[in-house]
Amino acid sequence: MSITVWEAYLQFKVPDTDIQVTAGLQPISLPHAAIFYDSPILASKNNNKTFAALTIKAPLIKDTLAANLGYTRLIDANRTYDTTTTQVDDEFDAFFLTLPITLEGSKATPWAMASVVGKSSLTVDSIKYGVVSGGYFLSPSGYNQNQSNYWWAGSMFEVDALDPVRFYSDVIYGEGAMGDRQRNQRHGWFIDGGVKYTGLTFMTPMIGGWWSSGEDSSIRNGSERIPTIANYWGMGGSFLYQSGQEFTNDTMLANPIGSWGLSASLDNVSLIDKLSHVVTFAAAWGTNSAAGLRKAVTASGGNGKYLTMGKDLAIGEYLLGVNIDSKYWIYDKSLALVMETGWAHYGNPKGSVWNTTSRDFTGNVQDAWKVALGLKYWY
Numbered sequence: 001m002s003i004t005v006w007e008a009y010l011q012f013k014v015p016d017t018d019i020q021v022t023a024g025l026q027p028i029s030l031p032h033a034a035i036f037y038d039s040p041i042l043a044s045k046n047n048n049k050t051f052a053a054l055t056i057k058a059p060l061i062k063d064t065l066a067a068n069l070g071y072t073r074l075i076d077a078n079r080t081y082d083t084t085t086t087q088v089d090d091e092f093d094a095f096f097l098t099l100p101i102t103l104e105g106s107k108a109t110p111w112a113m114a115s116v117v118g119k120s121s122l123t124v125d126s127i128k129y130g131v132v133s134g135g136y137f138l139s140p141s142g143y144n145q146n147q148s149n150y151w152w153a154g155s156m157f158e159v160d161a162l163d164p165v166r167f168y169s170d171v172i173y174g175e176g177a178m179g180d181r182q183r184n185q186r187h188g189w190f191i192d193g194g195v196k197y198t199g200l201t202f203m204t205p206m207i208g209g210w211w212s213s214g215e216d217s218s219i220r221n222g223s224e225r226i227p228t229i230a231n232y233w234g235m236g237g238s239f240l241y242q243s244g245q246e247f248t249n250d251t252m253l254a255n256p257i258g259s260w261g262l263s264a265s266l267d268n269v270s271l272i273d274k275l276s277h278v279v280t281f282a283a284a285w286g287t288n289s290a291a292g293l294r295k296a297v298t299a300s301g302g303n304g305k306y307l308t309m310g311k312d313l314a315i316g317e318y319l320l321g322v323n324i325d326s327k328y329w330i331y332d333k334s335l336a337l338v339m340e341t342g343w344a345h346y347g348n349p350k351g352s353v354w355n356t357t358s359r360d361f362t363g364n365v366q367d368a369w370k371v372a373l374g375l376k377y378w379y
Contacts, residue, residue: 007050020057025050028072031098031109031156032233033168035194035206037243040233040256041152041172042094042113046244049230068098074229077123089118089146092127105161115150117176119143129306130231131176133223134215134296135183137306143180150176150227164199174226185222188213190257194235203269208235211260214287214315219295225258236265236280239342239370240321246338247372252311252321258288259313274329282321286313294353302357309354309361310346320345335377342370
């Protein structure tokens with residue numbers, strides 16, 4: 001058993017101003033459209049994940065324009081102390097700026113983030129595999145430079161001028177290690193959009209879609225997928241993606257990067273007092289070249305290392321997912337009985353990509369089912 005700190009920060013306002021400073025362990029998420037759970041690039045899992053950071057929020061034009069800037073150290077491989085007196089580039093640092101703009105009937109938040117990735121910093125696989133390319137694993141493996149620069153830029157858009165119909169969108173581009181060996185470079189796009197109807201009292205219908213650039217047939221020219229750091233993105237509590245479920249570990253953990261797809265959801269369906277449901281259908285198709293994925297799987301040591309069958313999709317592969325999640329409030333806003341059910345289907349798996357060893361992964365594919373029941377207490 002272990003106990004870890006979730007949030008621990010100092011927050012204050014600069015005297016005689018409205019500038020707010022927060023320093024310490026805190027949630028950090030890049031801007032994203034509210035219809036989607038969190039950011040596909042850097043997410044705090046809807047404020048349930050924290051990073052060591054310094055952030056500054058400064059209003060520029062009252063109720064119209066603000067500036068938020070900050071710094072976070074995402075990884076320090078040696079943490080408390082270095083093992084030798086020799087300088088080692090084992091830190092992963094990020095600097096970000098967001099400019100939320102609020103106008104009558106619409107919102108937009110352009111943003112940018114730059115990161116410095118030390119050659120010896122990528123000790124956390126969940127982050128490492130989101131920023132490196134398949135060519136990174138070719139011999140001699142790893143970065144050539146001691147430090148590699150990454151950057152992202154994008155904007156979130158929300159329009160409620162036609163309320164109760166509301167529109168949402170994100171447009172993001174990112175790249176990294178562009179000064180290193182070509183095989184270590186990574187760059188790409190991610191675009192999503194959605195529509196929500198809020199005019200009903202007993203439910204909120206939503207539809208959405210997304211597209212992300214995928215790998216080409218070579219890994220020696222780098223990766224064509226947008227780099228990501230902490231990805232918690234999705235709509236309507238989908239069984240495929242971590243996107244608002246009460247039991248957030250019970251999903252297929254599919255990767256929206258390198259795919260395109262559609263999602264439809266009925267949120268907050270409430271026909272009986274204290275009982276509500278979320279019903280979601282999602283479908284995703286790959287945008288990655290099968291040849292490119294096959295070479296990356298081979299270079300990285302096989303299926304389940306850098307890439308995982310059923311989570312990363314080649315062109316021609318697809319995923320279907322349905323979930324019905326229910327919540328009954330035993331005590332209003334404090335104790336709830338939660339039941340989550342889901343079904344997922346992985347279609348047209350490509351053995352040429354995933355069966356790179358003697359194991360027949362694709363020959364053993366079956367549909368996934370989920371039933372989860374539990375109590376959740378808020379305090």
